[in-house]
Amino acid sequence: MIAWLNRLVDVVEEDLAQELDVAGLAARSGTTEHHLRRMFSSLAGMPLSEYVRRRRMTLAAxxxxxxxxxxxxxxxHGYGSAEAFGRAFRAVHGVSPGQARRDGGPLRTQPRLRFRLTVEGASAMDVRLVTTPAFRLVGHAARVPLVHHGVNPAIQQHVAALDPQEHVRLRALGDTEPRGLLAVSTDLDPDRREGSELTYLHGVAVSDAVEVPEDLDVVAVDAGSWAVFRAAGAYPDALQAVWAATATEWFPSNPWRLRPGPEVVAVLDRADDFRTATVELWLPVEGA
Structure with missing residues (x-):
């Protein structure tokens, strides 16, 4: 995977002004665009599209x-008008091209990335692989912004607005894995940009045998394999740490890659104030 990512960086540098064919590069590398974009954003700490923009503006400056x-x-540098270029320039450098020319800056430089393998994995990861038939995720959905660190206020508000008896009703409906009340993220931006919108569903997993009430939202899930990671401790910090470790430790060491599909957090146990919890992170995977 490290070789794929470094080749991706090389291709970016070969012609920053051209549209990047990520799907073609992924196919030639024996992986998928979905997996390549997700691993890049997880390891680089920024979406691929943002890295390309920063590199363009570094050279354009x-x-x-x-x-x-x-x-x-x-x-x-790949822009069709001075106005579009000016907006991108200001977004990266904080000043207009005219101000930068007059004052010489300030300018923000994005160095060329280079991914390197480091020794990790001193702590074992608690993971199991599961293959499920098709099922449905049912509950209450809302469009929310993506937050990488800490509590997501929009999700917190969405769940808090539900009547306590609704949690009881949902639990009674669930009849298949993943078990328990679920936090479901779907329709995610391919690059996982901070602030980009996703669909969040608070609900449960049900089989075809369950008759779903009409007032609930439904996400259909195809049959497939899942990597299930367990996390315990401060919430959501422990979950976010495991989420990051899947990219830095687990996927580089195992013959699996992410496939499109919802990402699910199952709450197995939690404190009354939800400051600590034991959860399972379900990620859809396929053989590499």
Missing amino acids: ADVVAGGDLLGVAVR
């Missing part, structure tokens, strides 16, 4: 300060 024609600079 030198042309701007050197006094090149702004439209010519824009076109050379």
Whole structure:
């Protein structure tokens, strides 16, 4: 996987002005665009699209300060107009091209990335592999922004607005794995950009034998394999640490890759104030 990611960085550098064919590169590397984008964002700490934009603007800044024609600079770096270039430039550097030319900065440089293998895994990960038939996730859904660290206020508000008896009703409906009340994330941005919208569903998993009430939202899930990681401790910190470790430790060491599908957190046990919990993280996977 490290070789795939470094080849991806090389391809980005070969022509920053061109649209990046991530799907083609993934196919030639024997993996999928979904998995490659997810691993890049997890390990680089930023989406691939953001890295490309920062690298473009790093090189473009030198042309701007050197006094090149702004439209010519824009076109050379992949933008169709000086206005679009100016917006991207300001988003990265915090100043307009004109201000950067006049004052020489401030300019924010994005170094070229290079992924390296480091020795990890001093602590064993608690994981099991499960193959499930098709099932449905049912409950109450809402569109919320993606938050990488800490509590997600939009999700917290969504769940808190439910009547306590609704949790009891949902639990009674669930009849298959993943068991218990579930936090489901689906329709995620391929690059996992902070603040991008996703569909969050608070609910349970049911088989075809269950008649689902009409007032509940439904997410159909195809048959397939799952990697199930257990996390225990401070919530949501312990869960987010395990989520990160799947990219840095588990996937590079195992012949599995992520496939499209919902990502599910099953709450097995929790404190009354939810400050600590034992949970399972269900990630859809396929053989590499």
